[in-house]
Amino acid sequence: HVREDPITLSEVASIAKTRIRKEVWDYYECGADTQTALHENEAAFKALKILPRVMRDVSNVNTSTSFFGRKCAVPFGLAPSAMQKLAGGDGEMDVARAAAKLGVNLTLSSQSTTSLEDVISCKKDSSSSLDPAFWMQLYLTKDPEKSIPLIKRAEASGYEALVLTVDTPVLGNRLNERKTPLVLPAGLHLANIELATRSPQTERKPTFNRRLMDARTLHDAEAILSAAGGSTHSNSLTWTTTIPFLKKAAPGMKIILKGIMTPEDAVLAVKHGVDAIVVSNHGGRQLDETCATIEALPGIHAVLATGSSEPGRKNRIPVIFDGGVRTGADVFKALALGADFVLVGRPVLWGLGYKGEEGVEVVINILERELSRTMALAGVARIEEIGKEYIGVKNAGGF
Numbered sequence: 001h002v003r004e005d006p007i008t009l010s011e012v013a014s015i016a017k018t019r020i021r022k023e024v025w026d027y028y029e030c031g032a033d034t035q036t037a038l039h040e041n042e043a044a045f046k047a048l049k050i051l052p053r054v055m056r057d058v059s060n061v062n063t064s065t066s067f068f069g070r071k072c073a074v075p076f077g078l079a080p081s082a083m084q085k086l087a088g089g090d091g092e093m094d095v096a097r098a099a100a101k102l103g104v105n106l107t108l109s110s111q112s113t114t115s116l117e118d119v120i121s122c123k124k125d126s127s128s129s130l131d132p133a134f135w136m137q138l139y140l141t142k143d144p145e146k147s148i149p150l151i152k153r154a155e156a157s158g159y160e161a162l163v164l165t166v167d168t169p170v171l172g173n174r175l176n177e178r179k180t181p182l183v184l185p186a187g188l189h190l191a192n193i194e195l196a197t198r199s200p201q202t203e204r205k206p207t208f209n210r211r212l213m214d215a216r217t218l219h220d221a222e223a224i225l226s227a228a229g230g231s232t233h234s235n236s237l238t239w240t241t242t243i244p245f246l247k248k249a250a251p252g253m254k255i256i257l258k259g260i261m262t263p264e265d266a267v268l269a270v271k272h273g274v275d276a277i278v279v280s281n282h283g284g285r286q287l288d289e290t291c292a293t294i295e296a297l298p299g300i301h302a303v304l305a306t307g308s309s310e311p312g313r314k315n316r317i318p319v320i321f322d323g324g325v326r327t328g329a330d331v332f333k334a335l336a337l338g339a340d341f342v343l344v345g346r347p348v349l350w351g352l353g354y355k356g357e358e359g360v361e362v363v364i365n366i367l368e369r370e371l372s373r374t375m376a377l378a379g380v381a382r383i384e385e386i387g388k389e390y391i392g393v394k395n396a397g398g399f
């Protein structure tokens, strides 16, 4: 029996599982191939142990931090995930309302079932005085020019950053999806992809092109994607062409690369003027036989660390981290090993499936409370104080 009032993310997941259709649950949960990276992401966190300090004044633990010069209530944000309406309720709108209310950073997937304009309008409607940054995730189309309308719309509507996902030149081999192809129920569609194919003249009177209409009657996500421009996932990104292209297309936006797993690529990101990177293996959904993201993080931090103790500037460019974060202690561990900011993916979907907007708030609140308690028990009062001296590894002296 699962209590109705979940107090951990795994309890949120248990309830959500009973409320989300099986093929959708499988789509959300699965990794690629043998599911190795998916499992390792979580297991590697558990192999890390926190070394607590005592007799420290932790009467005022503060979980807030800043990122790109903006105050964040918590050092974690909501990772982009496709088609959130499949979890039920208002999907992306529920996630955005929870984020706006609690002051939490959010990245919207370009494959969302709600238009990017509607999502960011939640901030205006929110009574909260907090103004978290919203970022826009992007898969660059094979012909990059076709991505420009989407980029311009994101910039015009107030998204602070473009998060280019670089780990998806081809889709990972997701066995569940191949066995039970995901079908979008009638009424749901990939709002941004379809809008992206509108010409400026028809902007006010949406007329979808014929192939899209055909694909929509199939309600098949893959068909919609392929109809929307051949390949929505470019397999020919390069450092020398893609980064200048993005900077030119969106001069007012920060450029973040999501899916960096090696120190070499982290150094290249700095060299090419990228504003931040996300250490990520796409939640184990792309290259399966790669290492856990928390194992990749220290090496990347080592090549980017400045040695500066200035808050929020531990790395030459900010390092964001995702993959397998399921507790506040996991957030603590990622920050300790060099992340400036952390994203959570699947737990957001669990929150949505559990109770829509309120469920996403529950997920954020659980993580915030767990992080705050972990900090107090480890003897740190401020996010900037969390460093690698707080981490040990089972059966080894330390890092």
Ligand code: FNR
Pocket (backbone or CB within 6 Å): 027, 028, 029, 041, 079, 080, 081, 082, 109, 110, 111, 137, 165, 258, 280, 281, 282, 283, 284, 285, 322, 323, 324, 325, 343, 344, 345, 346, 347
């Ligand atoms: C994702 N992720 C993802 N990433 C991205 O850049 N664009 C996308 O559209 C999606 N879609 C997506 C759908 C689903 C169902 C999942 C689970 C994940 C990856 C996501 O942003 C993030 O990298 C991982 O989910 C982080 O791992 P955890 O927190 O889920 O373990």
